[in-house]
Amino acid sequence: MLYIIQALVIGSVFLMIEAFNCSSNEKCHCVDFEGKYFANCNGLGLRSAPSFSDDVIGISLVNNDISEFPTSLPVGISYLDISKNSLREIRQNSLANYKFLHNLSVSENELKSIEFGSLRKAERLIHLDLSLNQELTIEVLVNISHDLKNSTSIRVLNLEYLQCTFGTSFIVKKYHIADLRHTLLEELNLASNRINSFELGVFSMLPKTIKYLNVANNVLSYGYYLAEFGSLQNLVTLNISYQAFFHQVWVQNFQIPCNDTRDPCNSVKTDVVRNFTENLETGEVIGQFSSFLQRPQNITIYIPPKMEVLYFHDNMYKLELQDFTLKSVDGPKLTHFHLQNNIIYSLTGPITGLSSVVHADLSNNFCSYISPKFFNDFQNISFLDLSHNALGEIIENDVNGNIFRNLFKLKYLNLTRNRIVRLPDPIFRNLVHLKQLNLSYNSLSEFTIPINHMKELRWLDLSNNQLSFLDQSTRDTLDTLSRDKEIYVNLNANRLLCNCEHMDFVKWMRQSRNVNFVNFNEYTCSYMNSSRVSFSQIDPLLQQMEKRCASYTLTIVFMTSLVIVILTATFSRILYRYRWKLRYMYYVAREKYRDNVQGSDVTGGESSYYFDAFVSYADKDRGFVIDLVKSLEKEHNLKLCIHHRDFIPGTGIADNITNAIHYSRRTACIMTSPFLESYWCMFELNMARMEAIYSREGENVLFLVVLEKNAMAKLPFSFIDLVESKSYLEFPENEDADESSAFRSKLGATLKSHNCEFRSLVTSSEQE
Missing domain, CATH: 3.80.10.10 (Ribonuclease Inhibitor)
Incomplete structure (x- = not known):
């Protein structure tokens, strides 16, 4: 590569340094370089090379129409580029006078032959370029390798495109390169030569100094020669690209002659197999390669020990x-x-x-x-x-x-x-x-993956996706990562949204200091009315968004508050309407849970009742109730529950009430004005009603004992059905002994009976 760089330097010198006259053709530009001259005669339409002064050491005759290789150039010439001309051959004496020639390029001519011995006298040749002479054919390797076999200077050999693009495929054999083995060649370019395969032993014969090998743009097939790549001990770069590549075909391709004088191979595959059979015993590597071809997995490929680039x-x-x-x-x-x-x-x-x-x-x-x-x-x-x-x-x-x-x-x-x-x-x-x-x-419609561990992140390209915004977590992470360095983010060609919901994201993009958005002014976003807005006018856009979103925020707050009020009112109304049912269900469920935890075996039916009746009364009526209970329990053998005697100490009042109602066959409420004014009395009345509806399958277990007639007028409207069904007893107004006895008898019989109908419950005075 050093010699290519040298050529580029020379070319640049031609353009930068003042020209001198060093050629018989005044159009040639001569440049002084450390006391020597380089002549640039490119593109002058020359049919033959002009004469040059003896102090010219570099000549460029590129892109002319020279058909004969010039033999009268200065003998001290070290650089000669005669590419893009019409040369047809290089004869034995063509380079005889140029013993100091280092760099020779005859690329892109019409070469058909290079005579045997023509390169032998170019003893100091370092770089030889014969590329793009498609009628020369790769067979020229034989003459080139023979002429250079004793060369200690050759380093670069470019033989690219010496075959017709659509010509016959070719197998490189050992005799083609045998004489190169003793050279110090470092670069060998065999690209674009329709090479199908290499005879076994070719790579072993290449110079051990080879560092760069280019066999790209050929038609290489799999073969046993692949096992020999490992023998290239100093190879650094290997190029085997563009194999069996589709070439663009133009009409003019059919007009280009392909005068390939070589005998086409009868059968490339047969030839490869024959070569392998003949050389099967030549080395251990070949045997290993044969075995790995038969094993589809866990194969081992040996590569050159110094190869760095493939x-x-x-x-x-x-x-x-x-x-x-x-x-x-x-x-x-x-x-x-x-x-x-x-x-x-x-x-x-x-x-x-x-x-x-x-x-x-x-x-x-x-x-x-x-x-x-x-x-x-x-x-x-x-x-x-x-x-x-x-x-x-x-x-x-x-x-x-x-x-x-x-x-x-x-x-x-x-x-x-x-x-x-x-x-x-x-x-x-x-x-x-x-x-x-x-x-x-x-x-991508979202980018939410964690990136906070990427402490060295400098470039994040999310362009041409379907992102509408970056979430707050990602923005915070980017801000954190950019504290000590700049980060570049590309969000171009996404579906960004400029609405109230994402206004904070748009503000962040505008105000972020160390997070730089690539081509920010080219960004567009979808505005509230679905129109596309450019970020080149980001400040007016943000101002307009803030105005519209302020009223939008007030609307959201008002509507949210209204919805909350409506939901609260509706929920409160539902709770109030079913407050007693909810309370009842809560206490019953809690009692059942407690029974399950304690292992109580309580089932429904008559056998589950502990009391015949639960008597609910106000504390002001306690004296009357105590006398009544004693009489009923003694005369009618009833087991009654009253709160001041039978409630369990240490248990909540509500729990005692629900348990008393749940485990009593009847509930009798002593209706007086103090009863209706007492919270817990009304609690007992409502719980008894819920018990009848939800636990006793509608059985009417609740009835009223009217101690004061005016109390019935104060009874809540929800209990009017008890009055209409006459599910109550009135205590006699006068304290006549017979009427009192009849009242107790009727009440005792009712509480004793398993019949749930109380529709005919009346006092003796009413019957009269």
Whole structure:
């Protein structure tokens, strides 16, 4: 590459330094360079080379119409570029006078032959470029290698495109390059030569000094020669891209002659197999390669021990990268591999031997699957390009974040155009050194994944998605990460919303200091009336939003308050209407729970009642009730419950009341004015009514004992049905002994009876 740089320097000098006259053609520009001259005669329409002074050491005759190789140039010339002319051959004496020539370029001519011995006298030749002479054919290798076999100076040999694009395929054999083995060649370019295969032993014969080998844009097929790549001990860069590549065909392609005088191969595949059979016993590596071809998994591929860069892109091979191992003598040295633009539909792995890789390009491969173990051996990778694939589904399903879990040193990750709809939270959980994350051209509607662990993040590209805003957590994280550095975020071509709900997000974008939004003025958002508004007018936009959202906020507050008031009123009304039912259900449920915890075996029916009746009364009527209870219990053998005697100490009043009602067959309420004025008496009355409705299946277990007639007038309206059904007894107004006795007898019989009907309950005075 040093010699190419030298040529570029010379070209730049031609343009920058004052010209002198050093040629018989005044149109040639001569440049003084450290006491010597370089002549630029490019594009002058010359049919032959002009004469030059002896102090000219560099000549460029590019893009002329010279058909004969010039032999009368200064003998001290070291640089000669005669590309893009009409040369048809290089004869034995063409270079005889140029013993100091270092750099010779005869690219893009019409060469058909290079005579045997024509390069022999160019003893100091370092860089030789014969590329783009498609009628020369790769067979010229025989003459070139023979002429250069004793050269100690040759370093670069460019033989690219010496075959017709659509010509016969070719097999490189050992005799083509045998004489190069003793040279110090470092760069060999055999690209675009329709090479189908290499005879076994070719790579072993190449000079051990080879550092760069380019066999791109050929038609290489799989073969046993692949096992020999490992023998290139000093190879640093290998380019095997563009294999079986689709070439653009134009009408003029059919007008270009392809005068290939070589005999076409009868059968490339047969030839390869024959060569392999003849050389099967030539070495251990071949035997190992034969065995790995028969084993679909856990194969081992030997690579050159110093190889750092592999180009294997733009091939038409359909591949699944399965489990295999890359090995070299001194451990892995590979740092860069370029596998983009292939058809690698599945990354299964794991591939071991890649711990030294820092740069990997796997973009545009139609890939839809990555195994969680594929990147197991990529511990040192810092650049990973997976763009232009179809990884959306496999990424969405990676809920544990296993795909990228081992990429602790990754700094650049490109996932653009992968049809990603959603990102699981743990997907990038271990990317603690990530600096650039590209998720553009996907279908993300939200970006909520944690990024607070990415302390070195500098670039976040979310452009061309379906985002409407960034949530508060993400904004806070970006603000935190940008405290000591600037962060660039690209949200262009998203569906951003400029409404009241997201006004704080728009303000944040405008006011954020260290978070810079790429091409901010090109952003647009959907305004409240669905129109698109440009961020180039962000300040007026925010002012208008604040005005509209202020009234909108008042409306929201008013409507929210109104809804709360209505709901509260409705809920309160429902609670008030069913207050007694809710209380009753609460206390009954609590009692049942207590019974279950204590293991009580209480079932429904007559056997579950502890009392014949519960007598509810006001404290002012206690004397009357005590006398009445004593009489009823003695004369009628009743078991009655009254609160001042039978309620359980230490138990809540409400619990005592509900238990007394629930475990009594009847409930009798002594109706007086103090009764109606007492909270707990009314509580007992309502609980008894709920007991009748919800626990006794509508059985009328409640009846009233009217001690004061005027008390019935004060009875709540909800109990009017008890009055209409005459489910009550009136105590005689006069304290006649007979009437009192009849009252007690009637009451005792009623409480004793299992019959629930009280419709005919009247006093003796009424019967008269």
